[in-house]
Amino acid sequence: MARVPVDRHVHRARAVRLAPARLAVAVQPHPEAPVLRPALAAGLALSAALVPAVATSQSAPVVFTGVSVIPMDRETVLANQTVIVENGRIAYVGGRRPAPPGATLVDARGKFLMPAIAEFHAHVPSGTQAVHAHRTLSLYALAGVATARGMLGAPMHLALRDSIAAGRLFGPRLLTSGPSFNGNSATSPPAVAAMVRAQKAAGYDLLKIHPGVPRAAFDSLAAVANAVRIPFAGHVPLEVGLDLALTSKYSTIDHLDGIVEAMYAGPQPLTPEANGFFGLGVVGQLDQSRFGAIVNRVKASGVAMVPTQILLDNYANDATGDALTSLPEFRYWVPQQT
Known part of the structure; x- marks a missing residue:
């Protein structure tokens, strides 16, 4: 089971294909990305869109833990959520739940997930x-x-x-x-x-x-x-x-x-x-x-x-x-x- 921290100095969002909703993660530097200050990179790491166009094919589930979710269908923030993405779809949003076998874990404490714009x-x-x-x-x-x-x-x-x-x-x-x-x-x-x-x-x-x-x-x-x-x-x-x-x-x-x-x-x-x-x-x-x-x-x-x-x-x-x-x-x- 791979664990992915959200790095404060990350400059590129590595995206996972999500449909119908798309969320955010940034875990991989990239030399062509704009030079951003670490504070911005950290703040945007989990609010950047998971863009299908830059998505890498990934069959393993992805699990975000401890994340604050902005659902956008009402004015609220869902705190300390677990979000599970399987087969390109958001399969679960809620309280703590065991990760599926082989999942990539993203420690998203202090970060936010929202639908892409x-x-x-x-x-x-x-x-x-x-x-x-x-x-x-x-x-x-x-x-x-x-x-x-x-x-x-x-x-x-x-x-x-x-x-x-x-x-x-x-x-x-x-x-x-x-x-x-x-x-x-x-x-x-x-x-x-x-x-x-x-x-x-x-x-x-x-x-x-x-x-x-x-x-x-x-x-x-x-x-x-x-x-x-x-x-x-x-x-x-x-x-x-x-x-x-x-x-x-x-x-x-x-x-x-x-x-x-x-x-x-x-x-x-x-x-x-x-x-x-x-x-x-x-x-x-x-x-x-x-x-x-x-x-x-x-x-x-x-x-x-x-x-x-x-x-x-x-x-x-x-x-x-x-x-x-x-x-x-x-x-x-x-x-x-x-």
Whole structure:
């Protein structure tokens, strides 16, 4: 029976495949992981996600002892728990219980286990910032994010995704869009149809829509994407509007895009210039009595919403870059990207 202490100086999470729930353990250093202070490594050791993409095949049961479990279905912490993982599934959570034969024991006293988190609007660096891509993904995983959906995709992200899935790189399971469909790239229905087919053939997981896509180009995108079975998600272009987005089988609408515009009741036709950033330019011209009906239509459509509230929290304040980098959550981030 192997016993694995949670080392205070560990810099890499060694993951065990868990389904349907995923938990956390870190027991193995790795030279490519971000350089983290020991205190952070210790604190994150059992709150980092057990990411399937970096999971090593392990048939032996894993038993966490003395761990505090955050179940996430209610506001509580279950203290001094034993958690047994067998055959890739969480088989037991409760009081002390004998370990199955051949189990790996993790002494998790003073540590926490929780379900992993999915980040459904991640931006993975590329281009001139590509050097920071792996650091970004490592920090996601160390913060308990087991799945990251990249919404600003680039060809290099396909190799990153596949390397993580094969266990060659540490990081969360990565889903990646291709380069975005926007007012510059989505210029005509034939061009858009060709882009959709090319991104499907390249192996991207989804299509990313940005503002500025003309209505005719969007109609082509939706028709071809649904035909070749590749999801599309992101912004709702102004010419498209919320209701068409809902009926066109968006996978997700991100930033709650299109909702403010659907409540617009101003005297002039809505333009991109007047609308501004996420509709902030027209917030004084909204008919909020429409909101309930809009919510009902969204719910009935089955289209998921990705709010990205933290984005506006960070944008809609007067904090300087220096002030932001002094916050705890920016402690291990790259200052030049703040």
